[in-house]
Amino acid sequence: MYEQITQRSSFESLPNVKDMPKRRFWYLKVEEISAVVLLLVATFGIIDLCYQAYSSIRTMDHNHLHATTQREPDISCNCGDTITEALSNNCRYDSLAAAWLPPACRNDDLTTAFEKAGSNHDGSWPYFAEVNMTRPLSLEEVSMLPDTRTGGGEARNVFFTTHRWHLVQLYVLLEENVPVTRARNNN
Known part of the structure; x- marks a missing residue:
């Protein structure tokens, strides 16, 4: 039943490290x-x-300190909650921003140029009350959507337009803001 083992340890049968x-x-x-x-x-x-985070924070602190030395007056772009309030606050509808804005917050020349760059035959932009673009709206109707609620969306104050409108809007806004950014970075 039992056999006698001739070796004393199982370690003796392991290869020597020198032999590996x-x-x-x-x-x-x-x-x-x-x-x-x-x-x-x-x-x-x-x-x-960590270095990038530190540099970013330090740059923001530097810009913030620099900006406080040349502090501009606070400007509010709030025109109120209704079109009546907007008109009483000297606000106008800005089609480029798609919002009612006071004079300090809009560039009327840029907005006029944008309104003449549209895809309609007269240079205006097409606006619609529905996503399927079957019910056209004039720019005046678009500006009155907060009160009239004749547009789309759940609140019925949404207008729809072309993809080109969006691309041109972004391009114009970028062109308007890039020189300011470049000037800030050069100082």
Whole structure:
């Protein structure tokens, strides 16, 4: 039932470290080197993220301090809650912003140029009361949607227009704001 074992320990049958092939050690070295390189890259990434965050915060603080030395008066673009309030606050409908705005918050020349760059035969933009674009609206009707509620959407104060309108609007707004941004960055 039992057999006598000729060896005293199972460790005697294990290969000696000197007998192991050198390739196995090379594989372990490559694995260790890869782990060290990966750890260094990760550490550099974390340091870089921290530096970027610090630089961003420091730049914002610098710009904020610089801006307070040349403080402009606070301007409110609020025209009220109704068209009647907007008119009493000297506000006009700005089709470029699609909102009622006071004089300090709008560029009438830019808005006029935008209104003449439309895809209609007279240069105006097409506006619609429904997403399927079957019920046209004039610009005057669009400006009165907050009161008349003849548009689309749940609140019935939404207008629809073409994709081109949106692209041109974004382009004009970008062109208007980029020189200001460039001037700020150059100072």
